[in-house]
Amino acid sequence: MSYLSLTNVTKQFGDTVVVDSFNLEMEKGEFVSFLGPSGCGKTTTLRMVAGFEVPTSGTIKLDGVDITDKAPNQRNVGMIFQAYALFPNMTVAQNIGFGLKVRKMPSEEAKERVNEMISLINLEKHAHKYPYQLSGGQQQRVSLARALAIRPDVLLLDEPLSALDAKIRVSLRAEIRAIQKRLGITAIFVTHDQEEALSISDRIVVMNVGEMEQVGTPFEIYNFPKTQFVANFVGSLNNADAEVVDPANGILAMDGVHFKTADEGMKNRRKGEQVKISVRPERFSFAVEPLKDNVVESTIENITFLGSVVRIQISIGSTKFNMDTFNNPFLELPAIGAKEKVMCSKEAVLVL
Amino acid sequence: MAQTALTLKKNDGTAANWRTWLGIAPFLLFAVLFLFLPSLRLFTASFTDPDGNFTLNNIIQLFSEPFIVNAYKLSIQISAVTALGGGILGFLMAYAVTVGGLPRSLRSVLITFSGVASNFAGVPLAFAFVATIGRQGFITHILRDYFGLNIYDHGFNLYSFAGLSLVYMYFQFPLMVLIMAPALDGLKREWREAAENLGATTAQYWLRVAFPVLLPSILGAMILLFGNAFGAYATAYALTGGRIGIVTIQIGAQIRGDVLYNPGLGYAMAIGMVVIMAISLAGYSWLQAKTERWLR
Amino acid sequence: MSFWRRLRKFPFLSWLWLIIGALYFVLPLIATLEFSLSWDPELPLKAYQRAFEDNDFWETFLYSNALAVATIVVSVILIVPTAYWIRLRLPEARRLVEFITLMPFVVPAIILVFGLIRIYSSSLDVPFTEIELMPPLTNFKMGTNILIVAGYTVLAMPYMYRSVDTGMRTVDIRTLTEAAQSLGASWFTIIARIILPNIRSALLSGALLTFAIVVGEVTLASFLGVDAFGPYLFLIGQHRAYEPAALSFVTFLLTWLAMGLIQLFTGGQGQAAGAH
Ligand SMILES: Nc1ncnc2c1ncn2[C@@H]1O[C@H](COP(=O)(O)OP(=O)(O)O)[C@@H](O)[C@H]1O
Ligand SMILES: [Mg+2]
Numbered sequence: 001m002s003y004l005s006l007t008n009v010t011k012q013f014g015d016t017v018v019v020d021s022f023n024l025e026m027e028k029g030e031f032v033s034f035l036g037p038s039g040c041g042k043t044t045t046l047r048m049v050a051g052f053e054v055p056t057s058g059t060i061k062l063d064g065v066d067i068t069d070k071a072p073n074q075r076n077v078g079m080i081f082q083a084y085a086l087f088p089n090m091t092v093a094q095n096i097g098f099g100l101k102v103r104k105m106p107s108e109e110a111k112e113r114v115n116e117m118i119s120l121i122n123l124e125k126h127a128h129k130y131p132y133q134l135s136g137g138q139q140q141r142v143s144l145a146r147a148l149a150i151r152p153d154v155l156l157l158d159e160p161l162s163a164l165d166a167k168i169r170v171s172l173r174a175e176i177r178a179i180q181k182r183l184g185i186t187a188i189f190v191t192h193d194q195e196e197a198l199s200i201s202d203r204i205v206v207m208n209v210g211e212m213e214q215v216g217t218p219f220e221i222y223n224f225p226k227t228q229f230v231a232n233f234v235g236s237l238n239n240a241d242a243e244v245v246d247p248a249n250g251i252l253a254m255d256g257v258h259f260k261t262a263d264e265g266m267k268n269r270r271k272g273e274q275v276k277i278s279v280r281p282e283r284f285s286f287a288v289e290p291l292k293d294n295v296v297e298s299t300i301e302n303i304t305f306l307g308s309v310v311r312i313q314i315s316i317g318s319t320k321f322n323m324d325t326f327n328n329p330f331l332e333l334p335a336i337g338a339k340e341k342v343m344c345s346k347e348a349v350l351v352l
Numbered sequence: 353m354a355q356t357a358l359t360l361k362k363n364d365g366t367a368a369n370w371r372t373w374l375g376i377a378p379f380l381l382f383a384v385l386f387l388f389l390p391s392l393r394l395f396t397a398s399f400t401d402p403d404g405n406f407t408l409n410n411i412i413q414l415f416s417e418p419f420i421v422n423a424y425k426l427s428i429q430i431s432a433v434t435a436l437g438g439g440i441l442g443f444l445m446a447y448a449v450t451v452g453g454l455p456r457s458l459r460s461v462l463i464t465f466s467g468v469a470s471n472f473a474g475v476p477l478a479f480a481f482v483a484t485i486g487r488q489g490f491i492t493h494i495l496r497d498y499f500g501l502n503i504y505d506h507g508f509n510l511y512s513f514a515g516l517s518l519v520y521m522y523f524q525f526p527l528m529v530l531i532m533a534p535a536l537d538g539l540k541r542e543w544r545e546a547a548e549n550l551g552a553t554t555a556q557y558w559l560r561v562a563f564p565v566l567l568p569s570i571l572g573a574m575i576l577l578f579g580n581a582f583g584a585y586a587t588a589y590a591l592t593g594g595r596i597g598i599v600t601i602q603i604g605a606q607i608r609g610d611v612l613y614n615p616g617l618g619y620a621m622a623i624g625m626v627v628i629m630a631i632s633l634a635g636y637s638w639l640q641a642k643t644e645r646w647l648r
Numbered sequence: 649m650s651f652w653r654r655l656r657k658f659p660f661l662s663w664l665w666l667i668i669g670a671l672y673f674v675l676p677l678i679a680t681l682e683f684s685l686s687w688d689p690e691l692p693l694k695a696y697q698r699a700f701e702d703n704d705f706w707e708t709f710l711y712s713n714a715l716a717v718a719t720i721v722v723s724v725i726l727i728v729p730t731a732y733w734i735r736l737r738l739p740e741a742r743r744l745v746e747f748i749t750l751m752p753f754v755v756p757a758i759i760l761v762f763g764l765i766r767i768y769s770s771s772l773d774v775p776f777t778e779i780e781l782m783p784p785l786t787n788f789k790m791g792t793n794i795l796i797v798a799g800y801t802v803l804a805m806p807y808m809y810r811s812v813d814t815g816m817r818t819v820d821i822r823t824l825t826e827a828a829q830s831l832g833a834s835w836f837t838i839i840a841r842i843i844l845p846n847i848r849s850a851l852l853s854g855a856l857l858t859f860a861i862v863v864g865e866v867t868l869a870s871f872l873g874v875d876a877f878g879p880y881l882f883l884i885g886q887h888r889a890y891e892p893a894a895l896s897f898v899t900f901l902l903t904w905l906a907m908g909l910i911q912l913f914t915g916g917q918g919q920a921a922g923a924h
Contacts, residue, residue: 050545050549051548052545052548071548072545072548072549073548073549073550073551073552073553076551077549078549078550079545079546079549081542081545081546083540083542085540085542085543085545085546086546087543087546087547087560087561087565088565088646089561089564089565089646090646098547098550098552098560099550099551099552101560102547102550102551102552102553102556102560103551130645130646131646132646143546146546146550147549147550150550150551372733372737372738373738373741375729375730375733375737375738376730376733376734376738376741376745378726378729378730379726379727379729379730379745379748380748382726382798382801383748383751383802385798386764386798386799386801386802387748387751387752387755387760387802389763389767390760390762390763390764390766390767391755391759391760391763393763393766393767394759394762394763394766397766441665441668441669441672442669444665444669445665445666445669447662447665448659448661448662448663448665448666449662449666452659452661452662452665453659453662454659454662454663454666458666460911462666462669463911464907464908464911465673467907467910467911468900468903468904468907468908469673471857471860471861471903471906471907472899472900472903473864474864474865474866474878475864475866475878475881475882475885475892475896476864476881476895476896476897476899476900477676477896478885479680479881479885479892479893479896480676480677480679480680480893480896480900481676483676483679483680483682483683483684483893483896484675484676484679484680489679490675490678490679490682490683491675491679521672522672522676525669525672526673529669576753579753579754579756582756583753583756583757583758583759584756585756585757585758585866585867586757586865586866586867586878589866589882590866590882590885593886600756600758603758603759603762604758604867604871606762607761607762607765607871608871618762619762619766622758622759622762622763625756625759626754626755626759629753629754629755629756630754633753633754
């Protein structure tokens with residue numbers, strides 16, 4: 001049986017359904033991300049798990065116990081807020097010890113736990129500082145320690161990194177993941193940043209206006225998106241209209257150019273049906289080996305340098321595509337307007 | 353060469369500085385003429401005997417003359433009671449319209465009302481309360497006719513300590529609302545949620561987080577309320593016609609005519625008031641520094 | 649959401665505090681209104697009619713209004729250039745000036761008037777001579793007018809200064825000044841044509857607050873012996889029953905009007921006064 005389960009959880013504010021029939025089973029120690037655009041109901045779902053919102057219908061169970069209606073302070077669920085939410089009138093140590101104090105833990109034991117937490121987040125030197133004396137990254141680490149100090153059954157993180165600058169965001173997310181693994185704590189991490197979700201999660205729930213679009217490992221979500229929304233939201237994507245030519249063999253035509261796809265759903269389509277196809281930019285490459293499934297003629301339209309990646313805009317027939325290729329000092333780029341053969345595997349062509 | 357340039361610049365700087373201060377000279381002159389000189393005059397006069405010689409007698413009498421000591425006691429008591437009472441009621445109301453879960457629209461209504469009520473003082477306020485709970489007042493009649501309770505038989509008197517406190521409260525608690533509403537707005541929702549999330553009850557949240565965070569504002573407001581009542585004269589005079597012996601009324605009597613047979617004592621009383629107010633303000637800034645050490 | 653769950657979330661206590669406070673607010677007003685209308689059942693507005701028929705009412709009321717206007721003018725002339733100069737050139741004077749503007753909290757009206765009377769009830773002479781520089785201000789009408797307007801200006805200082813300073817903070821007067829200077833404007837033009845119009849809502853709220861303080865003021869007016877509205881109201885309160893109630897209610901409505909206008913102009917940032 002799963003450790004945390006949300007069954008048909010629905011939340012309405014007035015007449016608007018903000019979360020619609022949310023279902024999720026989480027194992028103990030699992031790290032799950034909720035990924036979706038702003039306003040899609042991630043925070044609301046998280047707040048229902050924390051107890052700050054009561055679901056309109058559905059149940060939430062933790063370790064087999066129904067906690068749907070339990071008050072937040074009866075749940076033993078740790079929460080981390082985007083804006084840190086440290087108590088301004090308490091030092092780092094007092095903030096971390098707050099949960100222990102209100103639980104009336106003996107002071108010796110509490111002190112020990114606080115010290116343990118402080119060294120966990122490497123802020124020994126700052127234990128007696130007030131929040132305003134700390135940087136944003138340090139504050140969020142204190143907030144992590146404060147949530148972990150009570151040994152919560154579940155850790156909830158609501159966009160904990162989005163107020164921080166890019167460098168700290170990357171290092172802190174690695175730190176959060178490492179600590180989560182070390183403590184074996186079950187965690188839900190809310191973010192609208194796909195890279196963040198892909199890099200640290202065991203599984204990702206992709207959400208869109210109150211609905212779950214897809215649940216899967218980062219690998220599945222990225223490589224086998226089940227819906228147009230997921231495909232578009234996670235990673236960047238080329239989209240084009242195409243027509244089914246041969247459903248049995250997975251042949252499509254786009255502007256008269258034939259493409260082969262490995263998509264399972266093709267078998268159920270009719271010849272002549274209009275579909276949308278999607279290809280990720282990095283799945284295209286210049287045709288050096290002739291064995292690939294799809295090798296087509298293209299025109300180079302534009303070249304944009306993005307750092308580690310070079311993005312080349314090509315047109316195939318009258319449709320424009322982006323093609324990403326890794327940057328290296330020996331890269332020979334074609335001239336704009338040149339004709340080049342490009343290729344991609346049949347697995348790269350998604351029909352959605 | 354470099355040195356002369358430096359000294360020149362310095363000279364220039366001080367000259368400019370001196371002239372810059374001229375910009376606020378009219379204001380300073382006004383303050384000296386109509387605020388500091390009058391205060392200073394009272395101060396020096398309180399150390400002068402009727403013949404114009406230096407004396408400490410007035411100050412000594414301030415502490416030994418029973419009716420003066422009582423006037424101070426009464427003033428301090430009324431100010432403290434109404435600051436506390438008005439402070440508590442005002443705090444609760446500000447709480448209700450900010451974080452207490454009432455509709456947003458009530459907030460601006462209450463704020464406007466508080467602006468009015470905190471300025472509704474003096475003679476009209478006294479009359480309003482006479483019409484309300486005077487002997488023939490509206491509420492007095494209602495209580496008598498419908499509840500069989502004659503408050504005047506139970507020792508209530510509008511012209512007494514209790515009555516005056518009740519009237520003062522009318523401008524005290526709206527002032528508290530005006531000060532506390534923005535402060536309560538400053539309490540972040542996340543603090544409450546973080547506290548609950550860590551297992552705290554509502555009471556624990558208020559005791560350990562909200563109240564300490566609000567403390568500087570509360571202290572400041574209380575000092576303001578205290579001073580507001582302590583310096584009040586018109587309301588008390590209009591209500592009691594000078595029959596209640598608070599300090600301001602005694603000083604008023606002293607200005608009208610020398611009822612103490614010693615003008616120096618009147619000055620000393622006035623300076624005593626200033627000193628009490630100054631001490632409470634100083635105490636406030638000291639406390640504020642202590643309670644605000646976690647703020648920038 | 650179930651009925652019980654909703655009931656649990658209903659803010660009973662908040663409503664309770666609000667209702668207690670609201671009763672405190674309105675009961676005295678209702679009582680005053682009720683009393684003012686009860687003179688003659690045939691003629692409910694008799695008290696108001698009588699009150700407004702009294703010539704003294706109009707004289708004192710207009711006089712108080714004139715005092716209020718004079719106070720506002722003096723305050724603006726005194727405080728706007730000062731606040732402006734401090735923001736622009738003299739930030740080191742900020743603490744001093746703020747301290748001075750807060751002094752009226754330490755020196756209440758009754759003390760202030762005491763001191764003013766003691767100083768200005770004797771003539772100002774050239775030291776060690778009999779040459780009179782200035783006669784005792786309290787001895788002639790213009791002199792008392794000067795004294796009382798000065799006193800009111802002191803009492804209004806905390807509110808006026810705060811309003812003006814806040815107004816100047818929000819419009820970035822430095823940039824405005826530099827822009828005007830680069831176009832060749834004089835100091836007078838800058839203040840009168842650029843600064844004042846840009847802080848007019850702050851000025852208006854300060855002015856209305858000053859107005860609310862001055863029009864009903866009793867302490868300074870009665871000790872300086874001027875025939876202002878406050879002492880008049882006090883006086884008829886001693887001799888009549890119904891007219892004072894009517895006038896009290898009218899005063900309340902005026903205060904309400906002033907505060908409502910402040911709310912309107914400052915977008916809910918209204919401030920507290922306190923000249924009691
Ligand atoms: N208390 C509330 N009352 C009404 N609507 C709300 C409330 N909280 C959130 N919403 C709405 O619910 C939707 C989802 O919000 P939220 O869960 O915060 O989204 P996310 O965290 O994914 O950005 C938004 O459209 C938001 O406006
Ligand atoms: Mg959110």
